Amino acid sequence: MANLIILIFVGGAFGAMCREFIMLLVPQLADGFPLDIFIANMLACFLMGLSTSFHQRVKIHHHVHTMIGTGIMGGMSTFSSFVYGTAEAMKTPGELLVALGYVAASLILGFLLLQAGLKLAKKTAD
DSSP states (O other): OHHHHHHHHHHHHHHHHHHHHHHHHSOOOTTOOOHHHHHHHHHHHHHHHHHHHHHHTTSSOHHHHHIIIIIIHHHHOOHHHHHHHHHHHHHSTTOHHHHHHHHHHHHHHHHHHHHHHHHHHHHHHO
């Protein structure tokens, strides 16, 4: 159990660093759309799909999947960042549509990328 907690801790630190690098590298859009948070969250959705599919077919160990899913993806994409990006987009008068577009795009594309990760991993492992 202690080893699993250490893996989650290390994965979380790595994921948080990845999110910060993404936020530093992705430019801010003039319309207020939080592209940096969006990219981090979408990448995490896709990678979670890959990891889950590999784990379901016993291509990666449970501890590795937990480190990736709970640690790395938990550190890279957070609900608080998602809500913060939405709140920031809504601060500018008249940007309600940008904020709603961000929420809709995050949910829909996140779901689709998770499914894509699941399917890609299934194809590569067969």
